[in-house]
Amino acid sequence: MDGEEIVQRIFGKDTISLEQRNALCNSNTSSPPGSRKSMCLEVAKELIGSQLNEFGPSIDTVGLPPDTREGRIGPPVVRFDIATHSGLFVVGADRLSVNSQSNFSTIRANACLFKGKWQYELQLGSKGVMQVGWATNFCKFSQEIGVGDTANSYAYDGNRQRKWNVSTHKYGEPWLSGDVIGCTIDLNDGILVFYRNGRSLGEAFSNIQLGPGMAYFPSVSLAFTENLVANFGSTPMRYPVEGFLPIQDAPYKDLAKAELLSKWLNHLLELLLDTREGKGQSIGVTSEPMTDEALLLALAHTIIGHLAPLLLSPYITEACLMPFLESLCSNCQPKKGKDKSNRKLHLFLDLLWAFLEDFEIKKCLEHVVTHMLSDFRHVSFVLEYPHQKKTLSLLLCLVDHPQTRHHLLEHVLFDKVRFANFVHVKPLDEGGLAEVVHTSWWDSGKPDPSIDHKKSSYLRACKEIQRAIAEVENLQVQLLKALMNNTDGTATRPSSRKIFLRKFRTFLHENLISSRTMPLLQTPLPITLCCFHRLLVTFRELWAAEVDEQRLFIPTRTFYDGSINYYSIDRLGGVVSHLNKSLREDLVRELGPEHNVVAGTETNSNLQSVDPVSQLGATFLAGPSMNLSRSFEGPANLMIPVLARLLTQQQTSSGPLLVERITGVPPRLTEKNTAGPADPFASLIELLDGLILFYHVAAHKQIAKVSTLRESMHEYTTALESTRSRQDAVQQAASSSTAVEESNIDEILRELNQTCDVFTTKLSEQARHMAWVRAAVYSSEKQSQLAWLFRVVLTTMMEASKTDGLFSFVPEFYLETLVELCTALRTFLHPTAPIEDVKNADQLLMEMGKFLANHFADTRIVHANSKDTLIQSLATFVCSPNTLQALERCPVDSRMAMVRSLLRPYENRAWAQSNWVLVRIWQGCGFAFRYHKSPHLLRKMGPKLLHSDSNLISQSIKPCPSKLYQSHVKEIMLGDEPLATSFLNSLLNQLNWAFSEFIGMLQEIQNVSSRPERVFIESRQLKICATCFDLTLALLRVLEMVASVASPIFTDSSRVSADSLLARLCQLLCQVLNRVSSQAGCFQHVVTLEIPDLETVDHFPILAAVVGILLALLNKELKETNVKEDPIPKVSLALLLEPSFQLESLNFVLGNFHKDSKLRNKIFSFRNYTDDVNDKEIDSVQQMISFLTALSSRVTHAEVSEEQLCTICYAYPISATFKPCNHQSCRSCIAHHLMNSRDCFFCKTPIERVLSSEGEVLHELLQKDRLPVKAN
Structure with missing residues (x-):
């Protein structure tokens, strides 16, 4: 192929002048072979220069000329003006992206308009409260007053669907993140219109004020953490409105040049490909010094040299380069091998890397990826996601080029944009969902013919959504696999996988610290969940291809050998x-x-x-006026990438309210990449470790957040069902009503119908969103992925536990992730994705239960939050029949170890949760303890009760007792007397403390309420009071379980501590009974007040627990004792001899007491709770009262002088002497005291022995028996 043909095929015959054509002909006939193509090259350069000169000088040579368009004032480059703002912002380097860091921040552009028709666009980065529009220079803003809140400013807020100009009115439609909001102003007619994704929302304002001095600035006001990107004309308008101009003029001449150069370059690429394939001349056959390929490369250098400065403009990149790249990739299918289209793109990228300066190609690629992200984030109107697929395909083609892939990984995908955005699948907007989900269905909990017929159509729509999403997800997985290519490492360059893993680790660290001090680093939760799932699928495919080990877990060595940076x-x-x-x-x-x-x-x-980053964040948020670049040493290129994305490159002088630059992070946060490929096993293990952390940091939060939609639907369904029931009741009443009443009934029915319509409309809307959740979040595929990861983490924890002390090195987030994954599968995904669908779900839950049983009291775990996590997880496992059965299927050794740990003394440890586990094991077996919510709460009228602490016994949880674990409690309590004694002693101590604190606070409330002036009680105090009451109930119910299943602990006289424990228990029960049953006491007074935060405080739950203990202790005696002839049995005697015992307190529980005529309290009785206290239980209470009444007549109380009373309790006579100090007390007090201390109660002298009044040795204390001295 001769030179003339090459030039003509590239530039076209029509573009070559006669003079240039003659020069080419002369070169072909008269010039030697070596200079012919050189002449062609010179002619081509002259041709290129002459063609481009027709468009005038380029912007890069003369700078941007002033914008002299009529009606506009301001510089030619329009962006946000950092000198005029209210509140704190983080502003991008181009000053087009803003992120609010104040409650309500306002900023405006640096150009204003007073005549003509203009427009600008905003792409939303979030969907919260933002007021966007126009404002004049006269408007004064603050953190409470924003755009639209002053007389000469006008705004639209899609979050609240309102328009604002001092007053507010309904306008527009709800917006979503990724939406493009167009703002147009017609200053000829005084009309403002807003657009959402190119669709007009209608005229917002008319007759706006015009005239001298009235010039309007584009202005935005953003709530905290809301963010957006503005386009005033720096790039082509996404949705240009006919007749309206962008505020920044477009570089039309440069665009024409770029399009011409791109056209020539495309022809050149075709020729170069043909030449390399041998379709033109065969390389090496010709004798000419300059080959065809050399000529083509020289021409490419010339064309790209002219194109290079133009590509620095984002406008040229988007308007010219992007269509050119798309044309190169139109038939590109990287997964099918390198076809011609792919080779053509790779050749183009090779030329760019060869002929462009580093700063030019880096800036160009940054513009390309930024535009692609903007296009990808746009909300799709149709289910097929055409824009997203096109963008992913193009990006996939780009990263298939090794050098480009390395650069994007190192400098763009993590540092300039969030790579996670490209693996997000954004839900359709409301209109798109309505087109896909034609009929809405929801689970009403029971057969409902009105909606059940819609179920099949609804589920088909869910499948259709899932199918469409799967196509996008497949492209995203291909993209991630390309980014983790491990074959492109060389002796001087690391592989792409090494770069990706290093950057991904930093990305995780950003999100980890975001919840501490720098919330602006947080990646949006919906994006993180999608990113997590794609990375997990990518890992599994890479693992299967490169390692393929069946039993997968993180080696314990990883946690302590320093191979992975866990930061702090x-x-x-x-x-x-x-x-x-x-x-x-x-x-x-x-x-x-x-x-x-x-x-x-x-x-x-x-x-x-x-942690330097935490310190950096604290400094950043504490004082934005500080010179932060001096706060930390280290080069700016070590800055956390997300800060580099969000913060600008120079310090503003506008004042202390705007922060644009943070530099310097200690070098220890970075790692050097070693050259060559990564080890497949080690690199994938590092990726899996990162995914486990990623789930804990972000993904689980989104799964939990999504579950609130189902909870909301359940509430609306319940409300709809209740309203329909009221309709039926009113219609039945209408049949027997009079004419006057019928008119009222008609009105009631109309209101009920309207209410039903509101509920149905809301449920239909939520059902459409739930269809998306079913397809994208709670699908069977996502469930299986979570279950797979759950198995991996559980296996990792169990394997690590086998390493003895090295188990302590396991990062605490592994335990958190394990519990969160279990919760997600059991609670959040279930029942939408039933846990029964998980393969071997029962075995999986059993293994989890075994792990909890073995480790919730593991001494190797000292991290406070981890210990709390374990015991709370065990508590949730005993709340559900499925998980309780899993615990019961654990090996007997694990079950016994768990119970033994639960029965440890309640001292020097957090005991409330473990006590609650024991309560759950018992709930459903005690006296009147079959309720899921205390019956008195069901009878309360008024506002809906607030959700109380989920750890309290008053929570609405259906009982599911475990007979198996009750038998284990019995076995251990009866088989290990020292353990049983210490446990019950500590339990009685805590019961005494909890009830005493509770009564003390009730007395304070009673005193306050009796004052003549109004006194407000802090809600915190009331919640503490309610907590003490709940703790008292829980402790009493555990005592009831012990007394029921292991009564010999209290009744068997052969046990050393039986008498002492029984006496203490009787004392406490009598105290509780007397306080609660007193008609004039503080308990009755506070219950009568019905204080909102004390709803749980009532007679029923506490009296039922006390009566349950008494019945358990007296059960055998009630059956076997003849009250007239037999000696008074042990328990009855201990109870009757208790000085504080009062039969009237017992009679109170059945309403059999003498009521004070001065008091108007409602009489309490178990008989009033027929649904919760059965006849058999009432009879047993009546029998107990009669039994004790009969025995009380046979008990004689000897008179004791005051001097002979024990000075500790003032209830029993002195009957014991301490040696060697000779102080005295009753036997009960010294027995109680010796359980907790070995020093004299009065003088603190160590006690050696205790003697009775007759000189008998009651307690012999050896030196080895002494308790350790507690530190003060």
Whole structure:
């Protein structure tokens, strides 16, 4: 192929002048072979120059000319004006993106308009409260007053669907993140119109004020953390409105040049490909010094040289380069191999990397990816997601080019944009969902013919959504696999996977610290959940292809060998520096003495300090006027990438309210990439570890958040059902009503019908959103992915537990993730995605139950939050029949270990949760303890009760007792007397404390309420009071269980502590009975007041618990004792001899007492609760009262002088002497005291022995029996 043909095929015959054509002909005939193509090259350069000169000089040579269009004032480049703002913003480097960091921040552009028709666009980064529109220079804004709140400003807020101009009116439609909001102003007619994704929302304002001095600035006001990106004309308008101009003029001449150059370059690429494939000349056959390929490359250098400065403009990139790239990739299918289209794109990228300066191609690629992200984030109107598929296909083609992939990973996908955005699938807007989900269906909980016929159509729509989403997800997984290519590493360059893993680790750290001090670093939760699922699928496919080990778990060695940077994350055993010291011998055994972790223990301990990023965030939020660049040392290129994305590159002088720049993060936050490929096993293990952290940091929060939609639907369904029931009742009443009443009934029915319509409309809307959730979040595929990860984490924890002390090195988020995954599968996805659908679900739950049973009291776990997590997880496991059955299927050793841990003394540990577990094991078996909510709450009228603490016994949880675990409690309590004694002693101590605190607070409330002036009681105090009441109930119910299943602990005289425990128990029960049953006491007074935060406080739950204990203790005696002839049995005698025992208090429970005529209290009786206290229980209470009444007549109380009474309790006579100090008390008090201390109650002298009044040794205390001295 000769030079003339090449030039003509590239530039076209019509574009070559006669003079240039003659020059080409002369070169072909008279010039030597070596100079012919050189002449062609010169002619081509002259041709290119002459063609481009016709458009005038380029912007890069003369700068942007002033914008002289009529009706506009301002610089040619329009962006937000950082000198005029209210509130704190984070502003992007281009000053087009803003993120509010104040309650309500306002900022305006640097150009204004007074005549003509203009428009600008905003792409929303969030969907919260924002008021966007126009304002004049006269408007004064604050953190309470924004755009639209002043006389000369006008705004639209899609979050609230309102328009604002001092007053507010209904306008527009709800907006979503990713929407493009168009703002147009007609200053000729004084009309403002807003657009959403190119669709007009109608005229918003007319007759706006015009005239001298009235110039309007584009202005926005944003609530906290809301963000958007403005386009004033720096790039082509997404939805240009006919007749309206962008505020920044477009570079039309440069655009024409770029389009011409792109056209020539496309022809050149075709020729170059043909040449390399041998379709033109065969390389190496010709004798000419310059080959066809050399000529083509020289021409490419010339064309790209002219194109390079133009590509620095984002406008040119979007208007010209993007269509050119799309044309190169129109038939590109990377997964099918390198076809011609793919080779053509790769050739183009090779030319760019060869002929462009580094700053030029980097800026160009940054513009390309930024535009692609903007296009991808746009809300799709149709289910097929055409824009998203097109963008992903193009990006997939780009990252298939190795050099481009490396650059995008290193500098763009993590540093300039969030790569996670490209793996997000945004829901359709309301209109799109309505087109796909034609009929709405919801689960009403019972057969409902009015909606049940819609179910099949609704589920088909869900499947259709799932199918469409799967196509997008498949492209996203391909993209991630391309980014994790591990074959492109060289001796001098790391593989893409190494770069990705390093960047991904930093990305995780950003999201980890975001919840602490810097919320602006947080990736939106919906995006994180999609990213998590795509990465998980990618990992599984890569693992199957590269490793393919069946039993997958994270090796325990990973947690302590330093191969993965866990930053400042705590471990189950505490701080890692402490573990490195305390477990040094174990580390030496596993790693060797020369390992970096072992050798650097001392060095590393010196480096453990405050997390620099947390410190940076605290400084940033505490004082934006500070010179933050001096607060930390280190180069700016080590800044956390997300800060580089959000913050600008220069410090503003506008005042202390706007922060644009943070630089400097200590170098220890970065890691050097070693050259070459990554180890497949180690790299994928690191990715899996990151995914486990990612789930804990963000993904689980979104799954929990989505579940609230189902809860809301359940509430609306319940309300609809209740309203329909009222309709039926009113219609039945109408049949027997008079004419006057019928008119009222008609009115009532109309209101009820309207209410039903409101509920139905809301449910239909929610059902459409739930269809999306079913397809995208709660699908069977997503469920199986979570179940798979659950198995991996559980296996990892169980394997790590086998390593003895090294188990302490497990990061605490592993335990959190394990519990969260279990909760997600059991609570959030179920019942939409039934847990029974998970393969081997029963076995999985049993393994989880076994882990909890074995580890909730594991001494290797010292991290406070981890210990709380374990016991709370165990508590949730005993709340549901399914999980309780899983616990019951655990091996007997695990079950016994769990019960033994639960029965540890309630001292020096958090005991409320473990006590609550024991309550749940018992609930459903005690006296009148079959309720899921205390019956007195069901009778209360008034506002809906607020949700109380989920840890309290008053929660509405259906009972599911465990006979198996009750038998284990019995076995351990009867088989281990020291354990039983210490446990019951601590339980009685805590009961005494809880009830005393409760009564003390009730007395304070009674005193306050009796004052003549109004006194407000803090809600916090009331909640503490209610908590003490609930703790009292829980402790009483555990005592009831022990008294029922292991009564010999109290009744068997052969047991050393039986008499003492029985006496203490009787004392406490009598005190509770007397306080609660007193007609003039504080308990009755407060219950009568019906204080909102004390709804749970009532007679029924506490009296039922006390009566249950008494019946359990007296059960045998009631059956076997003849009250007239037999001696008074042990329990009855202990109760009757208790000085505080009053039969009247017992009679109170059945309403059999003498009522004070001065009091108007409603009489309490178990007989009033027929649904909750059955006849058999009432009879047993009546029998007990009669039994004790009969025995009380046979008990004689000896008169004791005051001097002979025990000075501790003033209830029993002195009957014991302490040696050697000779102080005295009753036997009961000293027995109680010796359970907790071995020192004299009065003088603190160590007690050696205790003697009775007759000189008998009651207690012999050896030196080894002494309790350790407690620190003050």
